[in-house]
Amino acid sequence: MATELTEPRARLPRADLGTYAKLAGVALAWWAAYSVIYPISQWLTYGALGVAHGSHLGESLAFFLYDVPKILLLLSGMIFLISILRTFFSPERTRALLGGKRQGIGNILAAMLGIVTPFCSCSAVPLFIGFVESGIPLGVTFSFLIAAPTINEVAVVMLYGLFGWRVAGLYIASGLIIAIVAGIVIGRLRLERYVEDFVWQLQMAQGGPQEQLTWPERIGRAWGSVKEVVGKVWPYVVVGIAVGAGIHGYVPESALAGIMGKHAWWSVPAAVVLGVPLYSNAAGVIPIVSALMEKGASLGTVLAFMMSVVGLSLPETIILRRVLKPQLIAVFIGVVALAIVITGYLFNLVM
Amino acid sequence: MVNIKVLGSGCPNCQRLEATVRRVVQAQGIEAQIEKVSDFAEMMKYAILATPGLVINEKLVAAGRIPSDKDITGWLAQAAGQR
Numbered sequence: 001m002a003t004e005l006t007e008p009r010a011r012l013p014r015a016d017l018g019t020y021a022k023l024a025g026v027a028l029a030w031w032a033a034y035s036v037i038y039p040i041s042q043w044l045t046y047g048a049l050g051v052a053h054g055s056h057l058g059e060s061l062a063f064f065l066y067d068v069p070k071i072l073l074l075l076s077g078m079i080f081l082i083s084i085l086r087t088f089f090s091p092e093r094t095r096a097l098l099g100g101k102r103q104g105i106g107n108i109l110a111a112m113l114g115i116v117t118p119f120c121s122c123s124a125v126p127l128f129i130g131f132v133e134s135g136i137p138l139g140v141t142f143s144f145l146i147a148a149p150t151i152n153e154v155a156v157v158m159l160y161g162l163f164g165w166r167v168a169g170l171y172i173a174s175g176l177i178i179a180i181v182a183g184i185v186i187g188r189l190r191l192e193r194y195v196e197d198f199v200w201q202l203q204m205a206q207g208g209p210q211e212q213l214t215w216p217e218r219i220g221r222a223w224g225s226v227k228e229v230v231g232k233v234w235p236y237v238v239v240g241i242a243v244g245a246g247i248h249g250y251v252p253e254s255a256l257a258g259i260m261g262k263h264a265w266w267s268v269p270a271a272v273v274l275g276v277p278l279y280s281n282a283a284g285v286i287p288i289v290s291a292l293m294e295k296g297a298s299l300g301t302v303l304a305f306m307m308s309v310v311g312l313s314l315p316e317t318i319i320l321r322r323v324l325k326p327q328l329i330a331v332f333i334g335v336v337a338l339a340i341v342i343t344g345y346l347f348n349l350v351m
Numbered sequence: 352m353v354n355i356k357v358l359g360s361g362c363p364n365c366q367r368l369e370a371t372v373r374r375v376v377q378a379q380g381i382e383a384q385i386e387k388v389s390d391f392a393e394m395m396k397y398a399i400l401a402t403p404g405l406v407i408n409e410k411l412v413a414a415g416r417i418p419s420d421k422d423i424t425g426w427l428a429q430a431a432g433q434r
Contacts, residue, residue: 091400091415118415122362123401125391130400202395221416319360322391 019216034073041065060249067241067287071161072234075283078157079229083222086118087213091127093117094144098136103187106140111179114147115172121149121316128323129199138195139187145320146336147179150311154233155282162290170347171303178307178339185335194328233283240287247291260297267301268344272337275308282310300347307340353383353430358394358404358414365403368417372405375423381431 044065045051051058094113101109119127124145131141151172160168213221260267289302317329324332355372359365369387376383388394388406397406401415405423408430413422 095400118401120362120364120401120415122360122364123415125360126394126402126404127400129391129395130398133395198392202392 016216019219023219030073030077037069038066056249060245063248064241064245068238071158071237072230074161075154075157076226076230079153080222080226082153083225084218086116087218087221089117091117095131095134098140099134101140103137103139103184106137107143107180107183110140110143110183111147111176114144114179115151117148119148121319124316124319125322129202132199133202137187138192139183142186143179143183146182146311147175149316150179150307151175152282154229155310158282158286162286174303174343178336178343182335182339186331189331191328191331194325196323196325199323236284240284244287244291248294251295260292260301268304269341271301271305272308272341275305276312276337277314285309298348299351300344303347304340304344308337312336353381353427354408355383355385356388356406358388358397358399358406359402360389362402364417368403368405371417371420372423375420375427379424379427381427
């Protein structure tokens with residue numbers, strides 16, 4: 001809620017100044033930490049612990065000691081920035097932007113808004129009801145519901161940290177395309193009758209809390225979400241990178257090319273079939289996936305696996321079952337899984 | 352007597368919001384009735400798009416986040432003053 005302005009706007013209140021000073025301090029500390037983790041990881045492994053250069057243990061240890069702080073720092077920094085951006089968006093605002101949009105253009109907009117709108121899969125039901133009740137087409141609503149969990153900030157940041165910006169960009173692009181195409185298909189199939197009947201009978205009030213946030217409030221909220229997200233995912237990052245580091249040091253190059261490489265045609269659908277029932281957050285999957293790729297698994301197969309783990313999760317479908325009849329749940333999973341398989345093949349073909 | 356409703360289907364944030372509200376109510380010594388709403392049809396009457404939602408005297412004050420203790424204290428003081 002907006003704080004009452006008791007003094008003229010031109011002068012910054014003392015408390016605000018404090019917030020900005022603290023922010024500058026944290027940014028400086030972040031940058032300093034980021035620039036020393038590599039030398040420290042090298043020194044610890046080969047200096048302090050005296051592990052021999054080029055040994056399996058040394059490779060694994062140096063990888064682990066460098067990647068854990070790097071990913072955690074990148075996550076904190078990026079989540080802060082993304083959360084600041086997200087304070088300018090809200091589900092209410094997204095709904096208003098999507099109102100009155102046709103299929104097609106609506107699907108594209110919905111998928112893009114899915115990236116920036118704050119969303120938690122536990123809110124999928126009220127969001128679904130609120131969207132369809134206000135007249136947003138079913139297919140457009142699904143484009144949003146597919147994009148929002150798939151293209152999440154943790155997934156993108158970790159892909160960037162472990163693979164570089166090209167793979168992160170490809171992931172975002174393919175997530176968008178899957179959300180748009182699957183949404184359009186679901187819209188075309190005219191499945192409105194498979195939405196639970198009570199949804200259509202609800203009388204819903206319009207509106208909701210409208211907020212005017214000040215900058216210190218935005219910063220405060222972003223800081224809160226950094227603490228929440230990093231506090232939740234750090235154990236996954238550590239365990240995931242530990243497993244990844246082990247594979248990095250011990251599994252021979254191209255050991256996996258035969259079963260997860262480009263030429264194994266069945267590897268993409270197998271990855272999706274394996275990934276859909278698996279539920280983990282991106283943080284736990286990506287380090288493992290990155291190590292697999294290093295050993296010869298192909299990008300398309302690996303991305304397909306990741307998307308089916310992150311985007312199609314069992315808990316979310318169970319929650320959605322409250323508003324969707326089983327037929328529509330089946331279509332939803334089927335269409336998205338198919339779209340992921342096609343994207344996986346495309347990557348394997350192109351890359 | 353202030354009427355407080357916590358809207359949410361049992362997600363971790365919903366439980367945290369309820370705990371926060373109970374703590375603030377106790378700390379401020381406000382006479383309040385706290386109700387948990389987990390039925391979606393009932394929840395949607397307050398036009399929320401994200402859980403958890405906080406309703407004070409039938410007015411939705413926050414949705415999709417856990418407000419700070421300070422915010423909650425302010426809303427409760429306001430609501431208690433109106434009665």
